[in-house]
Amino acid sequence: METCKECGKQMVEIDWCHDCNARHFQQNFNNWTSGNENIDKFIQNTQLSAFWHNKLLEWIPFDRFNDINYIDKGGFSNVYKAKWIDGRILNWNIENQNWNRYHQNEFVALKSLNNSENVTLEYINEITSYHKINEAFIIEIYGITLNPETKNYMIVLQYAEYGNLRNYLIKNYNELNWEKKIYILYTIANGLDQIHKKGLIHRNLHIGNILRSKYETSITDMGLCKPADYNDALDNKVYGVLPYMAPEILKGQNYTKASDIYSFGIIMYEVISGLPPYHNMSHDKNLAVKVCQGFRPRFNIKVPQLILHLIKQCLDADFSTRPTADEIWNILLQWQDYIGDDDTEIYKQTKEAETSILPSTPTQIHPEAIYTSRLLNFDNLPEPKNSDDYYTQYDNIGG
Numbered sequence: 001m002e003t004c005k006e007c008g009k010q011m012v013e014i015d016w017c018h019d020c021n022a023r024h025f026q027q028n029f030n031n032w033t034s035g036n037e038n039i040d041k042f043i044q045n046t047q048l049s050a051f052w053h054n055k056l057l058e059w060i061p062f063d064r065f066n067d068i069n070y071i072d073k074g075g076f077s078n079v080y081k082a083k084w085i086d087g088r089i090l091n092w093n094i095e096n097q098n099w100n101r102y103h104q105n106e107f108v109a110l111k112s113l114n115n116s117e118n119v120t121l122e123y124i125n126e127i128t129s130y131h132k133i134n135e136a137f138i139i140e141i142y143g144i145t146l147n148p149e150t151k152n153y154m155i156v157l158q159y160a161e162y163g164n165l166r167n168y169l170i171k172n173y174n175e176l177n178w179e180k181k182i183y184i185l186y187t188i189a190n191g192l193d194q195i196h197k198k199g200l201i202h203r204n205l206h207i208g209n210i211l212r213s214k215y216e217t218s219i220t221d222m223g224l225c226k227p228a229d230y231n232d233a234l235d236n237k238v239y240g241v242l243p244y245m246a247p248e249i250l251k252g253q254n255y256t257k258a259s260d261i262y263s264f265g266i267i268m269y270e271v272i273s274g275l276p277p278y279h280n281m282s283h284d285k286n287l288a289v290k291v292c293q294g295f296r297p298r299f300n301i302k303v304p305q306l307i308l309h310l311i312k313q314c315l316d317a318d319f320s321t322r323p324t325a326d327e328i329w330n331i332l333l334q335w336q337d338y339i340g341d342d343d344t345e346i347y348k349q350t351k352e353a354e355t356s357i358l359p360s361t362p363t364q365i366h367p368e369a370i371y372t373s374r375l376l377n378f379d380n381l382p383e384p385k386n387s388d389d390y391y392t393q394y395d396n397i398g399g
Helices: 018-027 037-049 121-132 165-175 178-197 257-273 285-292 305-314 325-338 345-355
Strands: 065-073 077-084 088-093 098-102 106-113 141-146 153-158 210-212 217-219 237-240 374-377
Touching: 018 037, 018 088, 037 121, 037 141, 065 106, 121 141, 165 210, 165 257, 178 217, 178 257, 178 325, 178 345, 257 305, 257 325, 305 325, 305 345, 325 345
Parallel strands: none
Antiparallel strands: 065 077, 077 106, 088 098, 106 153, 141 153, 210 217, 237 374
16 A cells, blocks of 8 residues: 655555545634534544545535536425536645545535424434445435525435436336346345444335436435434334335334335335336225235236245245345345356246246326325234235235
């Protein structure tokens, strides 16, 4: 590893001297403020502790963005895309005594939290969760800004040009073979594994919170991320997208890593079938009751038994028997490695499934099928159980 030209010490990463860069950041602390002491301290801590350029956050004045356009609306936020004029910090330029930057004038996403003029610790925790899992297959966070008109703080994030995975599937599903579907699921499982290994739970994992860029699929919207041992008493009120919610969560139990695994199982179904889960029925209490009784989405195509078995494990009513994200990731990694080997079972089963694909029919969404997050309150739901034919059905799930 090379040595720093300023202090002569060995650098921890290429062109990154932790001690010198921390000093450069600290010397600039008096030149900016977010207007909120908690946010200032959080950003400053990321800069002082950063051991590489992609591990820090910046306070970014709003006038450093242009070409701002509205994209979408979430449960508690609006999302915009904008061009960041300056781009990200790369390393320190000794000659110019300033930061070298890259990705200037490239698009980023701005996630605005509604009514955040008096920002709460909950919002700080959301930013902390993002930064804590700044890993592959997780949407990166670059910094924080403030909209001077609305007075709402905004998280500055990596921009995914293809939008959420559901929109991507609508446009590209017919071009996805089994290998591509497995790779998409592998990247999502990898991201979820990173979340869980950091001791966090996503709590709102659904296909609208999976974003697709040109080369990768990434998890976003950590707005409901909390430490895994966080115990929230919501009096049977839960927030999320009903089709992706585990039966025990519908019953009002606390979120666990296993409830994220159930959500991943539903995402597997949607990526493989191309159909939104429970697209032909109302997303009301009756559906919540049926889910607790073991009802699961049905496939419209022949699915390899290996894949069906993994989905059924993820969707098991007994959360204690669901696989971990690490186990799922390793299974998908093996399938990805061996799907081109004609001696393997995954190759044989996917080839058989390809020859028996049923013709797809236009998907009509029930007017009361709701795929955005909302507050739900279902009383007196039955105890979760698997349906009687849960382990005997191989051409579909549910019954």
